[in-house]
Structure formats: structure tokens, C-alpha cells
Amino acid sequence: MSEKYKRKYTFGEDYGTSYYKFGPITLGEKPEVIENRGYFPDKSSIMYKLMSVEREVIVGKNLPLYLEAREDLSSRLIYPMRNGVIDRDDDKAWKVIYEITRYGLEMFKPVSPDFKGFYVCASLSAVAPRYMYEKLFDIHKEIDEKTNLIKAVTIIPQPLAVAIAHKAPTCVVIESGHGNTQICPISRYPIRGAIVALNRGGSDADTITSQILYDAGYGDIAREESIVRRVKEAIGLIPRNLDEAIREAKRNPDKFRVKFKIPGTRIEIDLKEESWTRFLIGEYIFNPKNEIFKSYFRRGLPKPKDVKIGEILFKGMLDFGEAIIEAVEKCPIELQPYLYNRILLSGGNFQWKVPDEFKYIAVDATTKIKLLLKEKEVEEVTVEMAPEPKYSVWRGCIVYGYAVPEDYVWSWDKMEGWIKLHD
Amino acid sequence: MTNDIIDKLILYFTSKGYLEYEIDKLSRDDKPELAFKRGNETLSVYILDIDSLSGKGAIMKKIAEAITDEVSNFTYIAVLSEIESLIDHELLSKYGVGLLVINEDVEEKLSAKRRESRVMKMDEEIKNRLKELELKAIKFEKAIVELESMISRMEFLGEPTYDISSLNERLNRVEREIERIKSELSSIHSKLERLESKIVHEKAEVAEVPLIVKETEVEVTIPSEGLPSFFKDNPWLNILSTRGRKVEEA
Numbered sequence: 001m002s003e004k005y006k007r008k009y010t011f012g013e014d015y016g017t018s019y020y021k022f023g024p025i026t027l028g029e030k031p032e033v034i035e036n037r038g039y040f041p042d043k044s045s046i047m048y049k050l051m052s053v054e055r056e057v058i059v060g061k062n063l064p065l066y067l068e069a070r071e072d073l074s075s076r077l078i079y080p081m082r083n084g085v086i087d088r089d090d091d092k093a094w095k096v097i098y099e100i101t102r103y104g105l106e107m108f109k110p111v112s113p114d115f116k117g118f119y120v121c122a123s124l125s126a127v128a129p130r131y132m133y134e135k136l137f138d139i140h141k142e143i144d145e146k147t148n149l150i151k152a153v154t155i156i157p158q159p160l161a162v163a164i165a166h167k168a169p170t171c172v173v174i175e176s177g178h179g180n181t182q183i184c185p186i187s188r189y190p191i192r193g194a195i196v197a198l199n200r201g202g203s204d205a206d207t208i209t210s211q212i213l214y215d216a217g218y219g220d221i222a223r224e225e226s227i228v229r230r231v232k233e234a235i236g237l238i239p240r241n242l243d244e245a246i247r248e249a250k251r252n253p254d255k256f257r258v259k260f261k262i263p264g265t266r267i268e269i270d271l272k273e274e275s276w277t278r279f280l281i282g283e284y285i286f287n288p289k290n291e292i293f294k295s296y297f298r299r300g301l302p303k304p305k306d307v308k309i310g311e312i313l314f315k316g317m318l319d320f321g322e323a324i325i326e327a328v329e330k331c332p333i334e335l336q337p338y339l340y341n342r343i344l345l346s347g348g349n350f351q352w353k354v355p356d357e358f359k360y361i362a363v364d365a366t367t368k369i370k371l372l373l374k375e376k377e378v379e380e381v382t383v384e385m386a387p388e389p390k391y392s393v394w395r396g397c398i399v400y401g402y403a404v405p406e407d408y409v410w411s412w413d414k415m416e417g418w419i420k421l422h423d
Numbered sequence: 424m425t426n427d428i429i430d431k432l433i434l435y436f437t438s439k440g441y442l443e444y445e446i447d448k449l450s451r452d453d454k455p456e457l458a459f460k461r462g463n464e465t466l467s468v469y470i471l472d473i474d475s476l477s478g479k480g481a482i483m484k485k486i487a488e489a490i491t492d493e494v495s496n497f498t499y500i501a502v503l504s505e506i507e508s509l510i511d512h513e514l515l516s517k518y519g520v521g522l523l524v525i526n527e528d529v530e531e532k533l534s535a536k537r538r539e540s541r542v543m544k545m546d547e548e549i550k551n552r553l554k555e556l557e558l559k560a561i562k563f564e565k566a567i568v569e570l571e572s573m574i575s576r577m578e579f580l581g582e583p584t585y586d587i588s589s590l591n592e593r594l595n596r597v598e599r600e601i602e603r604i605k606s607e608l609s610s611i612h613s614k615l616e617r618l619e620s621k622i623v624h625e626k627a628e629v630a631e632v633p634l635i636v637k638e639t640e641v642e643v644t645i646p647s648e649g650l651p652s653f654f655k656d657n658p659w660l661n662i663l664s665t666r667g668r669k670v671e672e673a
Contacts, residue, residue, distance in 0.1 A: 007650065028462035028651050029440055065557060164659045188662055395653045402650075403660050408667030417667065 006406075009151075011118035012397030013104065014158070015097070015125075017081050017177045021394040022104035024118065025402060031394040032107065037079045038096030039063050057092075059099040083179040084125030085309045086132060098139045105149045117144070117151030117422060121401030123393050126157040126175070126182040126190065127197050127312040130412075137419055144421040152406060152418040159184035161396025162346045166386055170335070171342035172324060174369075176285075176349035178202045180314055183327040185339050192415075194330035196323045199314035200285065200304045202349040205232050208284045208293075211301050212277045218269055227262060231269060234260045237362040238282030238352050240371065242290055245361050249276035255357075279362070282352060286368050287319035321372030340378060343369065346386040346393075428525055432457055432468055432501055435529040440652035441466060455492065456501075466535075467495040468523070471502045471510075482509055490518040497535040499523050507532070553615065560611050563604055 012031060014021040020036040038057040057078075058066045067077070080086050080093035087093070105118065120140060124132055133155050144150040159173035163186045170187045181198040185191045206225065209232040213222040221227055235258045239245030249256040256275045261268045271277065283290060288304060297303045304316030318326070328339045350365040363371070366383040373381050386392050410417035433443055441459035455467035469489045475481055485500065492498045499521040502510055507524050512533060515522050521535030654660065 025651070028442070028460075029653075030462055062557075065560065164657070164663075165653050167653075167657045167659065169658050169662055395651070398651070399654060399657060399659055400663060402654075403663035404666050405664065405668075 005114070005116075006119055006402050008112075009110070009115060009118050010398055010401040011105070011108070011120045012394045012401060013101065013120060013122040014161070014393040014397060015081050015123065016158075016393070017084060017179060018079070019390070020100050020104065021391065022107075023394070024108050025398050029395075030391055032104070033390075034060055034100065034103070035063070035079075036081050036096075036100065037063070037077060038092075038099055039066055040076045040078065040092065041066055042076070055099070057095050057099050059096060060103050081125075083309065084127055084177070084182075085129065085312075086135075088131050088135075094135055094139070097136070098142070101139055102143050102147070105143060106147065109147075109149060117149060119401045119406070119418070120150050120153045121397040122153065122155045123158050123161045123397050124155055126159050126184045126192075126195050127180075127309065127314075128157070129311055133415070140419075141421055148422065150421050152420045154401065154404070154410065154416065154418050156397065156400055156416065157184065157190050158182075158393045159346075160186060160190045161393040161400065162344060162386060162389075164396035164399045165392040166344055166384075168342050168344060170338045171344050172328060172339050173344045173346060174320070174324070174350075176201055176345070176347040178348070181320075181323075181347075181349070183323050185327055185331050185335075187331070187335055187339070189414075189416075191331055194327050195312075196318075196327040196330075197312050197314045198304075198318060198320075198323055199307050199316045200288070201347075202229075202285075204288070204304060205236060205281050205285050205349070207302065208296065209236065209281050211296060211299075212271070212274070212280065213269065215277075216269075216271050216274050221262075221267070221269065230262070231260055232281055235271070235278045236281035236352065237278050237354070237358060238286065238365065238368045239279040240361055240363045240367070242279060242283045242287075242292065245279040246276050246292075248361050249279065282362075282368070285320075285349060286365075286372060287321075289317055289319055319372055320369055321376050321378075324369070324373065325376060325378060337380065340373075340381045343381060343383045344386050345369065345383065346389045348389070350385060350389070428470060428472060428501070428503070429457065431525055431529050432470070432523070435523070436466065436468075438652075438655070455488075455495075455498075458495070464497065464537075465495045466497040466499070467492050468499045468501050471500060471506055473503065473505070476506070482506075486510075486514065486520070489515075489520045493538075496537050496539070497521065498538070499535050501525060501529070556611055556615055560608065560615070563608050563611070 006025075008024070008026060010025040012022065012025075014031070016036060018036060019033050021031040021033050023031040038059045040057050078092050078096050080090070080096045086097070101122075105120075122136060122140075124136065136155055137153060140150050140153040159175055159182060162173045162175065163169070163171050168186070172183060172185050175182045175184070179199075179201045181201055183196040183198070185194045206228050210222040210228045213219075213228065213231065221231075237245075253273050253275065256278070257270075257272065258275045258278055259268055259270045280292065284293065293301070306316050307314050315323070324343065328336050331339060345365055352365055354362050354364050364385070366385050369383045370381055373379070404416075404418070406418060406420075408417045410419045436457075436459045437443065439461070441461045444458035444460050444465075446454055446456070446458055456470040457468040459466040459468075467489070469485050469492075471482060471485055475485065489498045489500050498519075500510065500515060501523040502525065504524050504526045507522075510522065512522065515533055519536030519538060520533070521531065522533035524530045524532050
């Protein structure tokens, strides 16, 4: 197959925790996006029979049209990639992955007679165990047997895709999502032995925001997950130095006072003299070891624990600076300065606003990482925020699928190459 | 029209992530000199060079073509710097037409404003129609749920305490109503599928952009022209293209 063929028929797939981003190279800059979830309708219901639904699981943009009783949602609406890893025996989750993969490929089924199948490059979390690769290959094989849509398939880790999209052959990629954070050094290949995973992500900032709302007398709102997330995004700040920020906010309570009106309701949240707590939200993501959080843990705030998922240990309490150093120091000494020289932040958990009036006391995610490293005497660092982080994994998949020679056969030792599905 | 101008304009837009569209494939009478595509966005360029000034009212004719271009999302007039003074900037700005001045480089004097193309408007109409049908389907779903709960309540009551013939009659009515709704739902479902496949089909056609690969002066392993912006100057292209080769292994 020629380079010209791959210019038309390279296909990228990013299995993110919340969204599935997919599509062929011809889409240009942005992929198609659907929620990474599937709904298992109640087969015994009259609705199921009347709607002539033949599929066991429903995915895609029309999914909300099929939702039934609210109380059933938690068991019937499945988000398979919530923490980046699917259990080997979680049949429902794998069924969803099958359906969204097929949905995505069929959406872009070409009509041209020269089409002989896509070169599909899929992307999984850096902490995905080998059986996930095997399962995903099997899924593509099964889809190809039924549709002839896939000529060859490969899988790459998401941090590698981010590094490719940002044109950085030597770097450290920090991907922080809803449930966890992966720190992956890259030097032309992902350095798998140096990956550090943290059991902390955007959901932990939600947890402390909920506690702050509870303490401020908004116990009913503190239970509403989606509202808590919106409050976090609206009021959370990353402090340059937490102790100084708290002192400053307590000295000038009016300046830091924050009110947030929930759109479409009459509810207004006013933290009043407790507005200094907005700095806790940002700090908790980057450094939960600060003394101040101990009192919260004593009062029942769940402390991020070390957990083992698959073969990977997700650490709970390492601050981001320590985690980066741990990952870099697992790499050859000569390489380390080059890795510190380009640290790429990717994922929704790094999108923090810094209002102009607070710039002397609050910082963005890149500055916070630099400060945490500086505390540990690592100073020659460049930290960048990945622009359009939502699409960078898909873009990396497209470049990888396009550039890697088609005759490079998959190797389980190197975890790369193509698995050819048909001629 | 000199190739030099065309080359400069192609370079200018491809560096912004646009792909060149083959003009011959456009089914329009008033074709622009150049057309580009980026994702779902389309862009036309009408060129005014010295040759094109020969006819009477040539400038106004070209500007009128650009202003009335209903197919592209963005429309530009490109002129040589010598002719720029003859162009009414205000008129272009009023109609959202961009202005490019070509000298050594291409300079964007006026940015084009985005316009909804006729094709996209049609797409929008189909989507609206689909939405209407979806809303109707939701209403039917609700009606069925209500009927379902009525039937369950009747079943739950067990021994009839009503007049059996009147209850039978009501049940028959409910059954007939369900049958009617079922057939309407099935018709809506097939309409939805047809519309959905039409939209998907149109998207697929749009996605099949004819790619034009131009020769470059710089020698690279993989040419990134005509590819999305994240390919441009990407060192990974060379790294990845040697994967599995002996040199790279060494």
C-alpha cells in the first residue's frame, strides 16, 4: 500500500476515560467525539420490544434516547475506561468497547472503490496491562471479519501519542485525567520501566470541593457530583505557596470572597469568610501532603491510597514533583537533563484558571509543577501545557499510523508494529 | 496568471492546515482560482493579477463573484501589491470577504469572516428534521411508558371488580392504541435510520478530500504537505518511518 493510500485511510482511536475520540486522517485537525459509554437496555421492557432494538448495548450520540428509569442507570450505563484499566473478565465493559469501536469505523466507512481497509492506530492508557492489548486486538479482528473495514491495527500508549502530537521525541508526558495520573518518560520510545502512576486525578479535587461545600453549610449541594465539579472549576485556585495564600486570603477576605450562582437555578453559593479554602482545591491535586489536609482526613475526607490495578501500583500521596523525579530517575543519568527540559502536561485536570487580580498569589499548572520541582532542587526545567489536550492523543495516533511502515510486524517485546488483519 | 502567485497562496494556506481542493472537481460555474479544505471548512480564493485587469470592469466582476460565493465558508480576494490601491477595503469588509496582498510574501490585510455554506445549511436542515423526529419519538416513548404502567396496574389488581365487558373493551382499546403507536414508532425508526445514514454518507463524501501532493524543494523522508498541521516539521515522522529497519535497530 502506498503512502498515498495511508493519506486517506489512516484511522485514529483514543479510548479516553470519558470520551472516545476517533476518525480518519481526512478529518484534519479534530476527530469525532462521543462519550465513552454504553447502555444495556432492559430486554424485558415493552420499550425494548417496541423500539425494535436488536443490539444488546447501545452506544453513540443517540444513546440518551434509549435511557430508561433513573435508578437503573448505575447498573445499565457503563463507562468502561473510568480508571484507564478494564478487568479481564468485565464482559460488559468489553462489549461497550466492541460497540463503540465498530460504531466509529462504520461512521466513516468509505465509498471509494480503492478502499481496502483502514490502518487503525488505537491508543490505551500507559498503565493498561498486556491482556487489554490482546482483547483490543481481538475486538478489531472480530469487527474486520464482519465488516472488512480494518486492514491492519496497532496500539500505542496515550503518553506516546501526546509526545508525537507535540513533536517532542524526548520528554516527560504527564497525563492527568478524572481518576488517575500517569507520568511517562519518552525517548523515541515510551520508557515503560520508568512509568509512575498516581491514584489521584480530577475526582480528588471534586472530593475536597464537596467537603468545603459541606463545611460551608451547603451539604445538599455537596452530594450532587456534577454541581460540585462546576463549583470546583469556577472557584478553585492553585496557590503559589499554600500557607502564604491562606494568610493573604484571610487578611483580605473581601478580595478573595467568592460567590457562585448555579445557572438555571436560584441557588447561590457564598463561601464568605471561608473563601480562603478555594486554594485548597488546587493544592490538593498537586500536593495532598500539606499539613492542613490532615485535619480533613481526620474528619473523614478519603485519603488517596496506594492501589494496585493490574500490574501497576498507583501511589496515593506522592506530590507531582516527587512523582516526576521518581520517573526521571529511573532513566539513564545522561538522559535525565533532556527529560526535565521538556515536561508536557496533558489532560483535563491541568486546566486551571488564574484571574489577573490573583496572579501574585495563584499560579497555573505549569508554574506549580516548576515550583514543586524547584523545592526539590530541580531547576533546569521547561514545563508546557499541551494545547488542545482533548485531541492530542488522536492526533498522535494519526501520525503514528501514517508513518510507521506497514511491513513492521507487531512485536510483543517492543509492544509496537502492525497486526495485519486482511490483504 | 503566474504560477508563482498560485504557489505562494498554496504555501500560505497549507501552512495553516488547509488541503488544496482540485478546482476541476467543483461542480460550480463561477469557480474560484483556488479552493481549500480544512476539516469541514471550505475556503475559496479569487485572484486579481495584472492579466486579469484587461477587461472592462474586471475588478468589480471578480469582487462580485467573491461576495456572492455561497459555497465556501471563507472567501478571499488575492491581489498583487501594485493593484491593492484599486480595491475597496470597506466593501470587502462589509461582506466578510478577506484580502490577501501578494508581494514577496502573502500578507493578510483583511481576514475573511465565516459564512455558512449552502451545503452546510442543507446539512443543518437535515439535522433539525432529525431532531424533530427524535422529539416525536421521545413523546411516543413517554406515552408507551404510561400505557405500560396502566397495564401493570390492571394486572396487579387481579380479580376484576369492574364490569368485565367494559374492562375488556378498555383493554382492546389500549391494545389497538399500542399497535398504532408501534407502527408509527417503527416508521419513525426507519426514517431516522435513513436520515442518519444520509448524514453519515454525506460526511464520508466530505471527508474524501482529493489530496494534491506537490514536489518540495527540501528533501524529507515523508512529505507533510497536504496533511494536517500537526504533521508539519514533526520530527516523529522520520523517527517512526524507520521503525523496524536495520539502521534503526542498530
